[in-house]
Amino acid sequence: xxxxxxxxxxxxxxxxxxxxxxxxxxxxxxxxxxxxxxxxxxxxxxxxxxxxxxxxxxxxxxxxxxxxxxxxxxxxxxxxxxxxxxxxxxxxxxxxxxxxxxxxxxxxxxxxxxxxxxxxxxxxxxxxxxxxxxxxxxxxxxxxxxxxxxxxxxxxxxxxxxxxxxxxxxxxxxxxxxxxxxxxxxxxxxxxxxxxxxxxxxxxxxxxxxxx
Numbered sequence: 001x002x003x004x005x006x007x008x009x010x011x012x013x014x015x016x017x018x019x020x021x022x023x024x025x026x027x028x029x030x031x032x033x034x035x036x037x038x039x040x041x042x043x044x045x046x047x048x049x050x051x052x053x054x055x056x057x058x059x060x061x062x063x064x065x066x067x068x069x070x071x072x073x074x075x076x077x078x079x080x081x082x083x084x085x086x087x088x089x090x091x092x093x094x095x096x097x098x099x100x101x102x103x104x105x106x107x108x109x110x111x112x113x114x115x116x117x118x119x120x121x122x123x124x125x126x127x128x129x130x131x132x133x134x135x136x137x138x139x140x141x142x143x144x145x146x147x148x149x150x151x152x153x154x155x156x157x158x159x160x161x162x163x164x165x166x167x168x169x170x171x172x173x174x175x176x177x178x179x180x181x182x183x184x185x186x187x188x189x190x191x192x193x194x195x196x197x198x199x200x201x202x203x204x205x206x207x208x209x210x211x212x
Contacts, residue, residue: 001026002056004046006033007208010104011065011168012053018069020199021160022076030210035110066100069162081162092156095144097162099170103137127177134179142184152189168194
């Protein structure tokens with residue numbers, strides 16, 4: 001497996017966690033955002049969207065982090081990242097999508113750069129935007145997770161799920177942008193536990209070969 005990645009990419013962070021949990025061996029191929037390496041002709045031939053991550057498995061390229069995680073879940077079912085019942089699976093997916101679809105797209109680097117380049121926003125203005133959408137997403141997610149987390153160790157039940165894979169990178173970035181996390185004690189407690197797990201610790205941005 002070849003993982004096209006960037007150490008600060010939240011989406012790549014999710015996939016790294018999933019690969020680690022599933023015990024997959026892979027090679028990291030960095031595409032630095034600052035150098036626009038994800039927009040070169042070579043990389044666009046691999047992933048026409050020019051986004052990170054992409055996972056090359058035996059010359060078959062998978063894109064979109066959650067699609068990759070679902071593929072890993074379907075092809076390597078142990079340990080499971082989704083509960084057994086359809087209702088519980090839907091609830092975990094809802095938590096996952098609350099991060100991946102409601103928070104992350106608005107805080108993606110290309111969205112933040114667009115605010116700077118086309119709307120003349122300063123760093124303070126961009127950071128205010130970032131923190132607003134984190135708060136909007138975390139306000140609801142805190143309630144959702146609190147109702148399904150038994151001991152504030154995992155987002156759902158008593159084992160790692162896709163929701164945890166989505167949460168950990170978002171918490172990491174929220175801290176990087178100095179978001180106020182005090183209103184989200186359940187999410188913070190879960191994040192602290194997840195950070196102690198080897199699969200999550202090894203996926204952190206600072207642990208990556210291209211970390212600078």
